[in-house]
Amino acid sequence: MQDILLERRRNKKLTQEKALELNLDNTIYGTVVEIGAGQETARQFFTAGAAAGSIAKTMSAYDMKVSDDIYGKVGRYVSRERCEQMMQIEHELLVSRLDGEREVDSRFFSYAATVTARSYSQKNECHGWIGVRRQLNANEPASEIVLHVRMLDDTNTEQSEALGILGINLVHAAYHLADDPKAIIQSLQDGMGADKRIEIDLINFSGHGFETVENRLMNLHLIRSWHCRAVMFDKEGLSIVPASALRKRDPIVIRGSFKPPTKVHMDMKAAAIKQFSVEDSVDKSNVLVVAEITMNELSGTGTDADSDFLARVDLLNDLGFSVLISDYLRFFRLRSWIRRYTPNRIGIMLSVLDFDYLFAEDYYDGLEGGILEAFGKLFSDNTNVYVYPSIKNGKLITLDTVDVNPDLKFLLQHLVHNNAMVTAEIMDVANLSVSAREIALEIPKGRGDWEQSLPEKTVKSILEKGLFGFPK
Numbered sequence: 001m002q003d004i005l006l007e008r009r010r011n012k013k014l015t016q017e018k019a020l021e022l023n024l025d026n027t028i029y030g031t032v033v034e035i036g037a038g039q040e041t042a043r044q045f046f047t048a049g050a051a052a053g054s055i056a057k058t059m060s061a062y063d064m065k066v067s068d069d070i071y072g073k074v075g076r077y078v079s080r081e082r083c084e085q086m087m088q089i090e091h092e093l094l095v096s097r098l099d100g101e102r103e104v105d106s107r108f109f110s111y112a113a114t115v116t117a118r119s120y121s122q123k124n125e126c127h128g129w130i131g132v133r134r135q136l137n138a139n140e141p142a143s144e145i146v147l148h149v150r151m152l153d154d155t156n157t158e159q160s161e162a163l164g165i166l167g168i169n170l171v172h173a174a175y176h177l178a179d180d181p182k183a184i185i186q187s188l189q190d191g192m193g194a195d196k197r198i199e200i201d202l203i204n205f206s207g208h209g210f211e212t213v214e215n216r217l218m219n220l221h222l223i224r225s226w227h228c229r230a231v232m233f234d235k236e237g238l239s240i241v242p243a244s245a246l247r248k249r250d251p252i253v254i255r256g257s258f259k260p261p262t263k264v265h266m267d268m269k270a271a272a273i274k275q276f277s278v279e280d281s282v283d284k285s286n287v288l289v290v291a292e293i294t295m296n297e298l299s300g301t302g303t304d305a306d307s308d309f310l311a312r313v314d315l316l317n318d319l320g321f322s323v324l325i326s327d328y329l330r331f332f333r334l335r336s337w338i339r340r341y342t343p344n345r346i347g348i349m350l351s352v353l354d355f356d357y358l359f360a361e362d363y364y365d366g367l368e369g370g371i372l373e374a375f376g377k378l379f380s381d382n383t384n385v386y387v388y389p390s391i392k393n394g395k396l397i398t399l400d401t402v403d404v405n406p407d408l409k410f411l412l413q414h415l416v417h418n419n420a421m422v423t424a425e426i427m428d429v430a431n432l433s434v435s436a437r438e439i440a441l442e443i444p445k446g447r448g449d450w451e452q453s454l455p456e457k458t459v460k461s462i463l464e465k466g467l468f469g470f471p472k
Helices: 001-026 039-048 064-071 080-100 156-176 182-188 215-223 241-246 263-276 303-318 332-337 352-358 372-378 406-417 436-445 451-452 458-464
Strands: 028-035 055-059 107-118 127-134 143-151 198-207 232-233 252-255 289-296 322-326 346-351 383-388 390-392 394-396 421-423
Touching: 001 039, 001 156, 028 039, 028 080, 028 156, 039 055, 039 156, 055 080, 064 080, 080 107, 080 127, 080 143, 080 322, 080 346, 127 156, 143 156, 156 182, 198 215, 198 232, 215 232, 215 303, 232 241, 252 263, 252 332, 252 421, 263 289, 263 346, 263 383, 303 322, 303 458, 332 346, 332 372, 346 352, 352 390, 372 406, 406 421, 436 451, 451 458
Parallel strands: 028 055, 028 107, 252 289, 252 346, 289 322, 346 383, 383 421
Antiparallel strands: 107 127, 127 143, 143 198, 232 322, 390 394
């Protein structure tokens, strides 16, 4: 207990030190507007002392009519659109009122938060949009950092406190770590303590000074910095909030390395849509096909690793996939994560070659119930798992012919008998022997037979852009 109290004091001191540093810099001056969980960021500024040096105004426009009168109407009050409205209008007001009126050349900022936190009547997901619009130097155009958060604490008081800490971290980093977006990301949960209190699953940098920032890489860094377990990109390659993308959809996920996407991946997609669309309660128009890449498939750091990641997202977008990047190595964890966002039926398409680890008992070391617990969580409540056949060493392998450990043979039979695992329909036998890993080894050698195994769009992009080591 003593250790916990000491940690809380250290965390509180860190937040107050950041707030005080901002307050004592008389060139940094701005507004703090917060809706949905009190004025916790403003409180941090004021309790640190000397807040008159940095705060021009704080406000909470809780009433919807009042909020609309100030910022204009919006479709949803807890939304990115509302957060950006708040930041822009408050910043413009501040500049118009005070530019040239202060004794020093001011670097104006506006901080905004619109959230739905825990309340007596509200039991839904607690989340919100947070942002800061700031001038890094006086008289310069402004830039913005916007993020989406999920609050994980159990009470309104705890959630409000965490939001206040996050707000100070964001404003402080926007000035003191301005040249390093990754450092900004890594600092956002300073002072939160060891327990995970806030999840950040989207971040966006824009405006003056951030023109060259690749936001897809910044969202990938959210996972690497342990701010979240997964991030998503839509068919246009734009970062999206998983909760919004998956809400009330019928998602079917295809896991792979996609380095590069091949014709067999396209066959898996076609088979997935065809079979999943006829399942009970599934509306074909509501099906969302997601290509999922695990973080262990994105090993490495530096420019080459970043280029590799961006290439895969671009190629999958060209083929009509939304893209999910996660660190859920085990399938049942991935299914549980998806279930958090949609009550609808979930589909998972996997290759029969995945059985090498799916039915490996040591794959579930550390799990109290081992493989039985994992399968119980994977094959539950409106989840369909489709197994796509493959050719290995010249032999066709299907769900009916795949070899598993003799001790697990009856488990597999049980899953098949109860339609928990279903053979996916083969769309083109000629593509079953296609291996993305083998093709990846051939691409750096130049043009060759590997081109016949990829979609035409994919080949064109690899040749034109020199992807995956192809010699330009």
